[in-house]
Ligand SMILES: Nc1ncnc2c1ncn2[C@@H]1O[C@H](COP(=O)(O)OP(=O)(O)OP(=O)(O)O)[C@@H](O)[C@H]1O
């Protein structure tokens with residue numbers, strides 16, 4: 001039996017506002033295995049970000065529990081890295097300092113090593129030459145790539161990414177997908193990846209949870225048995241299209 | 257840019273022009289409002305005998321001390337208030353109450369306590385600006401975006417590091433603006449304190465001039481205070497540009 005990095009058991013999240021309460025997540029069960037890449041796919045407002053924030057430890061569950069390596073999550077920590085849906089750089093730091101900021105708590109590396117690592121990861125996300133730019137001088141897509149570099153640089157066991165490529169153009173998006181595939185096969189972290197792009201979910205994942213909205217539920221779980229490593233060719237294969245059809249049918253059925 | 261400068265200059269010129277017209281034409285009695293020439297002559301006299309610089313030095317020293325004293329205490333307390341609900345609960349009612357007590361009304365008491373010494377000036381400035389500064393700095397910290405704080409949390413920073421490396425850093429430009437505002441208020445309180453009880457300083461000079469009805473000295477004093485205020489204000493915004501280069505572009509694009 002494979003080791004589980006993360007297990008969510010009957011997780012309920014309710015938001016209350018002035019005596020009115022809103023059920024955002026309704027008894028969510030999911031798990032992420034060691035080194036596994038899992039995607040959450042679903043329509044806008046189905047609670048993907050909410051679930052991710054619970055796993056990140058930024059919000060508390062209303063009911064149920066989330067276990068990270070058998071430990072209940074109580075607060076954020078460096079064992080989980082987060083790429084937020086909106087830009088989340090520190091505006092007063094240069095691009096490379098934003099990346100190096102993630103290594104602040106790392107006492108084993110010298111300042112110089114941290115800087116080199118930051119430069120290396122910026123190059124990896126295609127931002128060579130922009131090391132000294134301030135976030136305000138970068139486009140939305142560039143800022144998001146810095147945020148990805150920041151999440152990669154300290155190698156957390158579990159990476160949480162909330163629609164990280166939403167702001168990127170199609171070409172950059174493809175490049176970043178391949179980069180993520182490459183880096184994660186190397187770093188062997190587990191990933192919880194939020195997206196509403198069906199192709200992206202299938203292409204990147206070992207498993208996809210399809211969610212439905214109002215209230216947020218897991219509607220379907222699909223194991224993606226495409227050989228790894230993958231390249232873009234796989235997106236034209238029969239199996240890929242079979243998965244795509246399955247997911248689209250599920251999403252379509254929710255509209256009724 | 258050049259156009260804007262021209263507009264700024266024309267505003268000032270307009271006021272001075274009006275002043276020149278009403279005084280030189282004799283429309284207003286020189287006893288009530290002196291001509292620019294009289295004020296310039298007075299300035300030359302005070303420059304020659306050194307009183308002007310001595311007054312400026314005296315007043316500047318007092319205001320600087322009062323300002324620094326207020327800032328040194330207001331900064332940590334304000335930041336703590338803006339970041340911890342316990343500190344906030346303790347300080348907010350207290351500070352909120354005291355800041356509405358008029359500092360000026362404390363002048364008689366302050367003279368009783370400190371005489372007419374510099375300490376008394378520091379005290380009045382402190383009383384006038386410290387509590388305002390605390391509230392404003394706390395607000396500067398409270399308005400830091402939650403999202404940058406959450407970045408710090410997910411990177412494993414502890415509470416102290418969140419305050420020091422995230423909230424304080426993020427709030428610094430607005431805290432700087434607060435200090436700039438506070439500095440302006442400190443001037444007012446200083447002059448008020450000097451008007452009532454002092455034997456030197458710009459406020460004292462104005463007060464003394466009133467006794468002899470030498471309006472040119474009064475106008476000179478007011479102008480000098482205005483110019484000093486303007487210069488320090490420009491210094492504040494110049495330093496902000498150097499300290500917060502990352503803020504520039506955001507401002508332009510907004
Ligand atoms: N702090 C909050 N208070 C109240 N309601 C909230 C809060 N956060 C989220 N919600 C509600 O919970 C639901 C799920 O929101 P969430 O942001 O998780 O959706 P999402 O799946 O990430 O959508 P998107 O794809 O648009 O990002 C929404 O209806 C939202 O209004």
Ligand SMILES: [Mg+2]
Nearest residue numbers: 048049085162
């Ligand atoms: Mg979302």
